[in-house]
Amino acid sequence: MQSRAISMETASAPPRAGVIRLAGAMLLGLAVAMGPVARAEARGAPESFADLAQQISPSVVNITTSAVVETSTENMPQLPDGSPFKDFFDQFQSPNGEPRRSEALGSGFVISEDGYIVTNNHVIEGADQIEIEFFSGDRLPAKLVGTDPKTDIALLKVESDKPLPFVNFGDSDLMRVGDWVVAMGNPLGQGFSVSAGIVSARNRALAGTYDDYLQTDAAINKGNSGGPLFNMDGQVIGVNTAILSPNGGSIGIGFSMASNVVNKVVDQLREFGETRRGWLGVRIQDVTPDVAEAMGLAKGSKGALVTDVPDGPAKDGGILAGDVIFSFAGNEIKDVRDLTRRVADAPVGEAVKVMVLREGKSETLSVTLGRREEAEKVESAAAKKEGTAPAKQELLGLTLSPVTEELSAEMNLPEGTEGLVVTKVDGTSEAFTKGLREGDLITEAGQQKVSRIQDLQDRISEAKDAGRKSILLLIRRDGDPRFVALSVE
Structure with missing residues (x-):
């Protein structure tokens, strides 16, 4: 799945997928003289990550999900028996187009000895069966406690007759660009796998409202979804969620949702089964x-x-x-x-x-x-106003008209709407460059309501008299408002 060149590494890696050979090598470290301003706790490259990997491995889990999916023979090629491609296409369809069970893989980690497990929402979304495989080889069924699609986090629960090894969340705000990190998970269905790298950037946003990603060059691939990103103290400071990739594989640009976001979401899911923002x-x-x-x-x-x-x-x-x-x-x-x-x-x-x-x-x-x-x-309801309508006029590169009954009906405006309708935008104007388009509605100028063209002219004059170079317009498009500043010089 791709969005704005961001290839979301989903949990759809098939079990035991073939090995993908990646070109290039990882640069493990450079000794840099920090000078007298370096923080005392700054660490050099470790000789080995083995002790840390041994410490954290028991708390990391592989997740297998399954769901019944509808299949169809429509648009599938009809191949004769014996064709070398027949077995390949038979994997993706059932006889007569009947529903079939599909499996997918992902990663997660245990956060309490009584069996709470964190993963990505997209790992378990749509699944009707979830199985957890522990580092010891034990397997347990899991139940879904709650999800938060906005941060792509899900909380699971398993019932175990013995306390489970678990890890704690660390403070992601303390992580600095250049700090060492370790990722662990189930890449491409290969089972428990460790990769190391550094924090490449902080506070990355992809597409979500609450995005706060740590970017890392530690190898993250399909199947790593939901797995933990650790600091050198063995604390979880991120949940591996997405990669930037032209081919679906790791190129050293991975994104982990910061633990300070995840921790709050998990606490709410654990207490309420849902978020309460x-x-x-x-x-x-x-x-x-x-x-x-x-x-x-x-x-x-x-x-x-x-x-x-x-x-x-x-x-x-x-x-x-x-x-x-x-x-x-x-x-x-x-x-x-x-x-x-x-x-x-x-x-x-x-x-x-x-x-x-x-x-x-x-x-x-x-x-x-x-x-x-x-x-x-609850849908935001706002119904107001009604208007009158003299002639059109050009101002600020815009052809404007007060709201008329005809325009109101044509634009499907709420009854009583007032303002100036943009009927045309000069393609060479600043207004066009700043995104104004035909059909936009100007409701305020200089933070005062406008319903007549004269109102806008008055506000422009006031701005000039006050020595301002621009005027602030409140624009509504499909009900959504935004301010735009246009030059009055």
Whole structure:
């Protein structure tokens, strides 16, 4: 499975897959003079990883899943008996297209002596049978406790008549680029296998809202999914999840979900069988330099700019569209990703202090967080307004028209919608470069509502009179809002 050139190494490696020979060799280490600023705990290349491998091996497991899948003879080649390809294609279909049982492999690790096991969600997704193989050779059936597709984490449980060897989570935030790490798992169905490398990068994001990956050059292949990434103390600091690869095999760019994310998810799955993330109830975007200038913010300002506040905790707590959130629960907010993760980690139902910048002044608000999972089940409803409609006019490279009954029906807008509809965008304009397109709806300019073309003209004049080089527009497309700053010079 591939996404944006990221080949997700799934648990679909067939049992005992053939050996894949990889070109190139791993550079094990370089002695670097760190100078007087080097941290005392910095470590050189170990002479061997054998002691560590012996310590951690008993807690790492192979996972075999099976599920009944529908098969079809449609579009499958019809080959005569005796054909050298017939046996190959028979592996993928059942006689008469009947359902068949399919197996897949993955990895995991034990986190408690009473049998809780962590793996990837995609390892066990859709499975109706899960079997755990331990380093000792023992096999036990496992039950699914809970999953979190957003971080691709799953928690399993086995029942054992004896305490199981287990490992603890370490602090992934303490890992530095260049630190040694060891990965262990079941690559390509070859069984328990150890690879070593370094942390190549931190805080990588692939496609998920809560992504916080450690990147490593330790070899990770199909079947390693769900396996642990260890620090040199034998603590789990990541869960091996994905690789960047043009061919499906390791090229030294692997991604492990950071343990400080996984640990919180696992605690919730263990206690509730599901995740319970905090929910603030705002739509936000990063404070870019042009947005900061348009809002009159100091150069280099950071935070999360609120673009919309539907009904929910933020609205109840007094947060407004146009506020810049720069502190949450006492922590500085750098950007959208930072705020999203801090809110998710905050306790549901508790009041937190949120500091915002509003019209050049800071305000401290108290917001009682809701639960994201519940909010996601409810569609955000926003029906407002109705408009009037004079003629079209060109401004800022845009051909604009107030909302009319005809446009409202044509664009399927909620009844009562007000604003300026973009009916055409000059392809050579800054507006086009910044993503505005025909059908977009401008609802605010300079953080004030607009329903007439004159309203926008007035806001542009005000921006110029104040010496600003750009104006901030609130754009809605298919109901989703975002701010865009356009030059008024």
